[in-house]
Amino acid sequence: MPDTPAGQDATPALRIADLRFRYPGARPTDPWVIDIAALELAPAEQALLTGGSGRGKSTLLHLVAGVIDLLPPNAGRIEVAGRSIHALRGPARDAFRARHIGMIFQTFNLLHGFSALENVMAALMFSDIPAREHRARAADLLASLGIERTDAAPERLSVGQQQRVAVARALACSPELVLADEPTASLDPENAAVAMDLIQNACRTRGAALLCVSHDPAMAERFPRRARLDELHAAHLRAAAPGLAAHGPAKGGGAWR
Amino acid sequence: MxxxxxxxxxxxxxxxxxxxxxxxxxxxxxxxxxxxxxxxxxxxxxxxARGSGNMHLLVSRDASPMVAVLNGIYYANPPARPIEWAKYQQIAASMPFAFAIPTQQGDSYRGFPVLATAPEFFSDFEPNLGEPWRFAAGRAFEKPFEVVVGARAARETGLRVGSEIFLTHGIAQSRQLGQADAVAPHVHREFAYTVVGVLEPTGSAHDRALFTDLTSSWIIHAHDRRKLTDPSIRTTTADDLLETDRLITGIYLRVASRPGRDATALLPAAFDALRRDPTITVAQPVQQIDAxxxxxxxxxxxxxxxxxxxxxxxxxxxxxxxxxxxxxxxxxxxxxxxxxxxxxxxxxxxxxxxxxxxxxxxxxxxxxxxxxxxxxxxxxxxxxxxxxxxxxxxxxxxxxxxxxxxxxxxxxxxxxxxxxxxxxxxxxxxxx
Structure with a gap:
């Protein structure tokens, strides 16, 4: 169960404001890779971000996760569960990420040499969750996701089961926010649907908000909220042009459909 | 977990x-x-460091203290210049030594050096500090023409208690034998020695040596001397020894320790006193080994x-x-x-x-x-x-x-x- 159930607490799972980002080494005249005036996810809300490859989708997720630093001239504010993640430095940010953000990858990125159970426990070991609870917590989570052979090496599990282990790992610490980076890109359409059902249901059940990036058009119907990254940029520019409240909150509006 | x-x-x-x-x-x-x-x-x-044991000072007539130690304790070469018995007695009496053991080198058995010495060599001298001699078999020599064999010498020659041997004058080494001008080794055929003891290994150079008493060594050399003047001589006994036959090549000295006092405190004084005699070389083995x-x-x-x-x-x-x-x-x-x-x-x-x-x-x-x-x-x-x-x-x-x-x-x-x-x-x- 989520630590802060939706409804009782209005703190958004994710709030992005005035985010501008270019990679280090880019010229000041280069366009921003990320240029988002406002983007917000309510607790347990699920949203899809689309856009062609190389448009900065992964970069946005890495910025949100705080594995890329937001250094000048880049600017903006990214809040996860009410905390500005880039205000945290070094190990403090890592600890925050461990506890409040889960990530799911296209290739799962499971740890080799570790069993399914240990992969989930690896997510718990960097959190402040008491060590004695780790094993039971990981086992329960895997069981609820239908993994029985918890001591099997991930590479000996089917692709579908590996996906489940990856989802379990992302949700192990009951994060407020799950970031999914092209989670179905290496699956056929049938398996992709199964995987998305799994991810979306698991996040819903556990009260985690889900920000999913994908270039798969078939994903659109699964998400009530969706946006194209380039449209987010464009909306921002359009809003800025007439001199109106360019950076005003655009919750539910702007490029979001 | x-x-x-x-x-x-x-x-x-x-x-x-x-x-x-x-x-x-x-x-x-x-x-x-x-x-x-x-x-x-x-x-x-x-x-x-083994071999000098509880000896404090080594006296010889070698050229330097280092040579004295190499010859006297490691049997590098037999010391060339002898010490007369009277000189030994004078030195031994000059101070209250715990022991003053006369030693004489020069003979050998199948390349292994023979050390002629006094019974105190086994009773008072310890080859390693705190480790007295131990016999693998037999006992120390008690009368002339008895010999005790070091562990390694016994092992390599196969000598056992009861074996009879003849000693060789000088150290017969194959290297010397090959040289034309080398003095041919001379075997003292007239005098048979009986092995009465075999020693346990000590890890020191003494393991390579054989040990016998001074008198028998003096007798066999006196016999050689007498045969030069009278080839008909059949035998020589202790009664035939002259004062000039009684020669040694080294003295193992240990300064007497008073009860409750460390003997090494007296050592420097003894060392200095002996060094004033220009006719002898005095070595402190421990110092030489350090050097x-x-x-x-x-x-x-x-x-x-x-x-x-x-x-x-x-x-x-x-x-x-x-x-x-x-x-x-x-x-x-x-x-x-x-x-x-x-x-x-x-x-x-x-x-x-x-x-x-x-x-x-x-x-x-x-x-x-x-x-x-x-x-x-x-x-x-x-x-x-x-x-x-x-x-x-x-x-x-x-x-x-x-x-x-x-x-x-x-x-x-x-x-x-x-x-x-x-x-x-x-x-x-x-x-x-």
């Missing part, structure tokens, strides 16, 4: 088992080499420096093994970082991994060195009867092992920094 950093390191070592084993073995060989070199140095020093070690200590340093280089190169091989695995590791590091592992912790994982390789290597090295030394010592004893006790001084061993582990940890720093600085975002993307 939770997953620990150590568990992550263990998985990583297991995932690269071959590399782990080979790298640890590299460290192990270096550690073993280092330990064996130290051990050999200590064993060599110990072996050399000898100062001469060879340069070689020591070179050998240890070489071992140190081997050690450093093994640390480099740890670094290289981890460095080479960094490409495979970057993705895992990135995943751990996403899961919330901090940069310092990632650095720590790599350094821990290097340290564990070092610990494994140190353990392997210790096992190799101790096992190897025991095998080598056994082989030396069986092959040449040389008693070498492998000495692994605890503090030296601890220093070598600690040094190896610390160096290994240091070797983890470069890969650790690579992991620390590795970009997370770049290594999460799908391969290809």
């Amino acid at each position: 939770a997953l620990t950093d150590l568990a992550i390191v263990r998985r990583s070592l297991r995932a690269r088992l071959f590399s782990t084993c080979v790298t640890a073995l590299t460290v192990g060989v270096a550690v073993a080499l280092m330990l064996v070199l130290f051990s050999m140095r200590d064993a060599g020093r110990q072996a050399f 000898l070690f100062r001469i060879v200590s340069n070689i020591d340093v070179i050998v240890l420096a070489m071992a140190g280089v081997v050690m450093v190169s093994s640390a480099i091989s740890i670094m290289l093994a981890l460095y080479n695995s960094m490409e495979q590791r970057r993705r895992q590091v990135a995943v751990l970082r996403v899961l919330g592992c901090s940069r310092p912790r990632v650095f720590g994982l790599l350094v821990t991994e290097a340290t564990i390789i070092g610990v494994l290597g140190a353990a392997a090295g210790l096992a190799l060195a101790v096992g190897g030394a025991l095998v080598a010592a056994g082989a030396l004893k069986n092959a040449i009867g040389l008693v070498v006790t492998p000495v692994f001084a605890p503090e030296v061993t601890l220093a070598v092992l600690t040094g190896a582990i610390l160096l290994s940890a240091l070797a983890g720093i470069v890969p650790g920094v690579m992991a620390y600085r590795s970009s997370v975002a770049d290594h999460l993307k799908p391969l290809g």
Whole structure:
């Protein structure tokens, strides 16, 4: 169960404001890779971000996760569960990420040499969750996701089961926010649907908000909220042009459909 | 129960088992080499320090104190210039010595030196401090023409209690025999000696010697002298000895210790008093052995420096093994970082991994060195009867092992920094 159930607490799972980002080494005249005036996810809300490859989708997720630093001239504010993640430095940010953000990858990125159970426990070991609870917590989570052979090496599990282990790992610490980076890109359409059902249901059940990036058009119907990254940029520019409240909150509006 | 950093390191070592084993073995060989070199140095020093035992001073007429020690204790050569019996008596009476044991060298048996001496040699003199002579068989000599055989001499000649032998005048060595101008060795055929005792090994040069009493030695040389003037002489006894026949080549001295007082306090005074006599050479064996070690200590340093280089190169091989695995590791590091592992912790994982390789290597090295030394010592004893006790001084061993582990940890720093600085975002993307 989520630590802060939706409804009782209005703190958004994710709030992005005035985010501008270019990679280090880019010229000041280069366009921003990320240029988002406002983007917000309510607790347990699920949203899809689309856009062609190389448009900065992964970069946005890495910025949100705080594995890329937001250094000048880049600017903006990214809040996860009410905390500005880039205000945290070094190990403090890592600890925050461990506890409040889960990530799911296209290739799962499971740890080799570790069993399914240990992969989930690896997510718990960097959190402040008491060590004695780790094993039971990981086992329960895997069981609820239908993994029985918890001591099997991930590479000996089917692709579908590996996906489940990856989802379990992302949700192990009951994060407020799950970031999914092209989670179905290496699956056929049938398996992709199964995987998305799994991810979306698991996040819903556990009260985690889900920000999913994908270039798969078939994903659109699964998400009530969706946006194209380039449209987010464009909306921002359009809003800025007439001199109106360019950076005003655009919750539910702007490029979001 | 939770997953620990150590568990992550263990998985990583297991995932690269071959590399782990080979790298640890590299460290192990270096550690073993280092330990064996130290051990050999200590064993060599110990072996050399043996032989002077509880003797304080050695008197002879050799050219220098060093030569006196090399000849008198290590049997390098028989001393050329003798000391008259009257001189010996004068020296022995000049101070209250605990013992003043006359020794005479010059004869040999099948290349092994013979030391003619007094019974006190066995009763008062200890070849190693606190370790008196022990007999493997038989007893000390009690009357003329009885001989006691050192452990190694007995082993190589096959002499046993009851064997009868003839001594050779001079040291008959094959090298000398090959030289045209060498004095032909002369066997004292007229006088048979009976072996009455065989000694236990002492680890000193005395193991190579045979021991008999002074009187019989004087008699056989007096017999030679008398035959020069009268070839018809059949036998010589103690009654035929002249004062000029009673010659010795060295004196083992121990300063008397008063009850409750350390004898070494009196040693400098005794040493100075004896040195005032210009006709004799006085040596303090302990000092001469120290001087000898100062001469060879340069070689020591070179050998240890070489071992140190081997050690450093093994640390480099740890670094290289981890460095080479960094490409495979970057993705895992990135995943751990996403899961919330901090940069310092990632650095720590790599350094821990290097340290564990070092610990494994140190353990392997210790096992190799101790096992190897025991095998080598056994082989030396069986092959040449040389008693070498492998000495692994605890503090030296601890220093070598600690040094190896610390160096290994240091070797983890470069890969650790690579992991620390590795970009997370770049290594999460799908391969290809």
